Amino acid sequence: MVKLTAQNRHDYAQSVLRAINAENIQQFRELFFELHPQDQLEIYLETSHSQRQKMYEYLSPEEFAEIFEELQIEDQKKYLLELNETYAQDMISHMSADNVADFLGEIHETKASAIIEGLEEKDAQDIKELLAYEEETAGAIMTKEFISLRASSTIKEVIEVLRQEGPDAETIYYLYVINEKFELVGVVSLRDLITSEPDSLVETVMSSRVVSVPTSEDQENVATLFKKYDFLAVPVTTETNKLVGIITVDDILDVMEEEATEDIGEFAASRGATDLTLSAFSAAKKRAPWIILLMFFGMITAGVIGQFEETLESVVLLAGFIPLIMDSAGNTGTQSLAVAVRSLALGQLEKKSLSKMVMREFGTGLMLGLMCAVTLMIIIPFLHGSVWLAFIVGVSIFLSLSIATVIGTIVPLAINKMKLDPAIASGPFITTVNDIIGLLIYFSIATSLIAYL
């Protein structure tokens, strides 16, 4: 298989496209099948409409299925329309059930049903089963392409089965043992198989205490399991311990990427909008609710400041430090939020750690607040000549930062405990709350000490 490097990628792609243009089927297939499906995919995405029409003639539905499976869902929807119905139906019948389910779950229901109707009974059943599972659970991400064994088989017989069915299974490195009721009773690794006598029974080689997950398990928890035990695959069972699918580690890499994207998106209150393929309007629609909500919070701050109009009228200079107080409190709170959010995501928090973390963050806030206060109380008198102003700003900063860290830590923890939507603990929300508190502190202190300014 050719490894495409940055240098030869372009040239190789050019020769493939040339072969298509020259309608040289032989040459095209020779070049194309030297590539890993992922690289075939990249070339496919560079083709023009007419070039693709030729490719559909040069590639069997089964061969094209391998490329189609790797496409992003938006591209799948787009390119499916280019295929004639027979070709499409045939291609889909060669895709693995979990990939078909993922695709059908995103298209219009009537069209999905029509496609399922055209499939073989067994495939249709598998796909319907997978579609029934809730998104982002073990059932939704598992594959049904696995090999199961009986405890009474010999190693020799198993290896014979592997020779035949091996190529179709998602993985043959872990093989699951079931009984006559399809219940999961054990697991054998290919490594164990290799190192065992050919005549021994699966029963003697297998490990009977096997880690599995229920179909309802959240995909994040499944990922945690993989990270903890370094598994290559994990079996998925029903509530009655019947084996219905497996999840392989490559799917977990995708899950982890998805979860990290979600986390950053939630952190910046832009959940679901980090997708580049969205149009400006769709992105704005997704992000607007938060921005408008936070703007209302802004109206509250305007009201808060309005309460202190007299104070401001006498010392307009106070207005100058509003941004500084707000930004410092906001930034410090965001830092604490990052710590809390990450610790929650990594499952690092147990009962005693919670209070420990809040105390740690409070201590950090105190020290940061002190550092900033001292810095300001040195600079401000130089720049503005007023020691009292420096005092007011310094004390306000000190109190604001101390409180900001605590809020940035406690809010996500509380939300996590209440099992609410973590998006509420987004960066902008915490920032706005800290801003309001910082302003209240600032103006209250300023107002009480107004006589000295």
Add this chain to the structure above:
Amino acid sequence: MVKLTAQNRHDYAQSVLRAINAENIQQFRELFFELHPQDQLEIYLETSHSQRQKMYEYLSPEEFAEIFEELQIEDQKKYLLELNETYAQDMISHMSADNVADFLGEIHETKASAIIEGLEEKDAQDIKELLAYEEETAGAIMTKEFISLRASSTIKEVIEVLRQEGPDAETIYYLYVINEKFELVGVVSLRDLITSEPDSLVETVMSSRVVSVPTSEDQENVATLFKKYDFLAVPVTTETNKLVGIITVDDILDVMEEEATEDIGEFAASRGATDLTLSAFSAAKKRAPWIILLMFFGMITAGVIGQFEETLESVVLLAGFIPLIMDSAGNTGTQSLAVAVRSLALGQLEKKSLSKMVMREFGTGLMLGLMCAVTLMIIIPFLHGSVWLAFIVGVSIFLSLSIATVIGTIVPLAINKMKLDPAIASGPFITTVNDIIGLLIYFSIATSLIAYL
């Protein structure tokens, strides 16, 4: 192997501890070795000092090495001190070279050298080699425990080798083929081995075009390779294509977790401070530079507002909307930053996508700005009676948001292009820049229209 569920975990741990207390070596070992090393580890972490002293007598250095390898580095440093020198040296000699290198890289150099001196020549060499690689590169995360084959061997011979050396290798699912100069020439999967005739040569079964990475490759790029091609392992070579190690997918799960933690930390300008084990002082030290730097930016905003002191004196009400303008601009910019940062991390950006993304974000900013402006221009006249004030605030918001999205997008892209530290593109930095711009816009408009207020 026992699978510990939430229910039986506590009871099982109790019975293990009881066995230790009763000094019942047989019972302890029976119960303990039913567990996966990760679960053994959790019980180990619950023991008292005296219980651990007994464990060190009940477990051979080789057996304890399996647990020690799984400990976090801080715990490793702590618990190493509990072992007598002979036991410790023996235990370390049974750890895999990459785990020893990871550990020694974090302790005092003289102590590390002393430990290396006490090891066998081959092990010591391997460890010194691994320690020489730069952190977070392929060389630093690879393992030297792999099996290599010669092209001239038969499948039968290979399987015989696997039976013997199999248990020690990190993985036997991909086997790498080298020539007499130790250069990487091919790869065979165990799946291919199984499904081939025993008398065929490795040469005929292997794939000669094998994807490998140089020792200097950044770990993030290695992770991208795994995600793209769904590999279980990837070989690591020197510049002259000599095979020196392999990276397995379970290590990539750890790399991805590390990188996601770094990303969130950088996003919130709290890089390196998301570690819960840091003391409040250490955390404050790490976060202070940013907070103080941003506070100076705050002084700039104070100066900006100071320039408009006259404007403020005449219409103190203007001060009330400072937070609203700042927060909305800041939040919108942060959302855009999240989109850009995530796209960069996922390697989704190519030349045309760049301008496409900036345009998309600009469009989103325009729409969000419009939504906010319209909302405010309806509310403000009701609450404050001034249509001109509403106009000023509305137009300021519209312009600020449009610019904020562009800045939130362009800055990280520019930084990425200049190959600078992405931490500069942190949330707080972008927020502060957008705040300053928003304030300048706001007060400029207000000052020019001051006659109408």
